Amino acid sequence: MITIKKIAELANVSTATVSKVLNGKDQYISEETRKRILDIVEKEGYIPNGIAKSLKIKKTKTIGLIIPDVMNPFFAEIARGAEDAAEEKGYTIVICNSDNRFSKEEKYLSILQEKMVDGVIMTATESNTSQTIERCNIPIVLVDRDLQMDKPIGRITVNNEEGTFMATSYLIGKGCKNICFISSKIVNKLSKERLQGYKKALEENGFPVDENKIYLESFNVETGYKGVNELLKKGHMDGICCGNDLIAIGAIRALKEKGLKVPDEVKVIGFDDISISKYVEPPLTTIRQPIYEIGRESVNMLLSIIEKGKTKMHKVLTVTLVERGSS
């Protein structure tokens, strides 16, 4: 391996001088030696050892990203937004899949700290993660899910309650009388808010909240599919407000198998607007979150904490209803 020392010898200068030209701190370096050094660097194919540099300057220019699963289109988009913003700022992303499990969140948080990442962006699943986060001494920004923290951290959220409220109200406006709700049973703020918005819309419009019309499992396609089948056993439905698009896709699939027409007989509305939603059949009407932007904003917020010393930031992005074919 060729080091800065070797370059210094070849150029007949000290390592300090080489370091200076390599880092652009060369106001006081003669043009001649500067060029000589650069030529040698080029000729020898010298690659700086970032690890050594990081040890010295105590910055790794890397960010940890802990999400439940990159295979979930929602988180893949968050990851892409984050990586794009990071790349623009000269940072790199270490990706970690937690599968919504506390043990993995904890493990990764610890690994990332050992790797001396400059900060982490995470979707914290369980509330006991909050203790782990409190103990963590690197900047953190929470995305998608929200947690109450003593420690100042960054948070990016969306008005979930408003989203499902809009969704359910929309269904009511379309004439639905029996609206079901299929979502996740994870006990966190996000799930609670989405359920709340659904109930609130029902109540404000004079409809009863019927627990037999609610199916709670996970934020995935299978849940939508199973949910419809279970709810159908319990009664009639003409509208479904889904906790996310994946659930809506599974629900539509089950509905079709039962011979129920979407949106004619049952109207379905999703949440998130993941990129494939416009391509399913019928195209999904959904509550849109600016997913990619959330990813970008998460690193921008993190960097303003890291580089500008900001703290306790909180940004709420707005959701909008996008009308397509499923309701």
Added chain:
Amino acid sequence: MITIKKIAELANVSTATVSKVLNGKDQYISEETRKRILDIVEKEGYIPNGIAKSLKIKKTKTIGLIIPDVMNPFFAEIARGAEDAAEEKGYTIVICNSDNRFSKEEKYLSILQEKMVDGVIMTATESNTSQTIERCNIPIVLVDRDLQMDKPIGRITVNNEEGTFMATSYLIGKGCKNICFISSKIVNKLSKERLQGYKKALEENGFPVDENKIYLESFNVETGYKGVNELLKKGHMDGICCGNDLIAIGAIRALKEKGLKVPDEVKVIGFDDISISKYVEPPLTTIRQPIYEIGRESVNMLLSIIEKGKTKMHKVLTVTLVERGSS
């Protein structure tokens, strides 16, 4: 920040001793001091500085992963498989999106080398990337796309030609007489092979290869959509062999808009079997690649190069036809 030196002082031992117990090299350490050190480490919440360790041992336990785009479900699955396998082996993944652009591939390769990653897994887009790879002095394994290299590297491929050959033959077997082909126009082995398989199946069954039935653009939904519209202007079709599932999804969408029934009037077959393919309507018949396994295998191969000094490995995984509703 609390360091090993501090722990040593508190425990009244040398840093060497602390290091030994921390790394399990404590055969010769008395049980008593071992316990004392561990207690202090625990109590102080000591976190080892992985950067310092890496500088010393010249291993970072991290792997770079360069793919075109994590938002593409195919690469998201590769990423997930890779991360899972890496996690099991104590490695971490740095993710890089190249957008199929040489400049980004080159840039990331250089950044990853500076970060001293132990190896990189990449989907190399352009053939001029091969020169950059030759110059790179860390272990590399190529996935999905294949490149001819002098330097010994790892490669994981799939029999693409066989895949589209099977797909097209299947369509012919179903009675299609006018089979179109929609795929990517990237000039690489993979694209060439997939086109080749299609042509070969046509020829072997006595059908002419008609350039007016071929539309080449990108491996995405838009291409499928536009492809169908363009090809429809040029003539009749009753079957489409698609370069990947995303294209198939776009094609089906366009077909429906034109009022053409899938699979009754036009049969469509995809390639990859990305996870959403079974949920589209109709569920996609496709040539399945073991995507998740490819991701896993890529890190396993990389690690056997890194840790066991293997070289020039090449693994070809098999594709299989999965029959669903679209043809």
Added chain:
DNA sequence: ATGAAAGCGCTAACAG
């Protein structure tokens, strides 16, 4: 069973 000391490759005061 434990410690002293060298050194990984780099940066940044400070000196000259």
Added chain:
DNA sequence: CTGTTAGCGCTTTCAT
């Protein structure tokens, strides 16, 4: 304009 030098926090050989 350039060099000397002291570390960053850790591992590891070699002594003891």
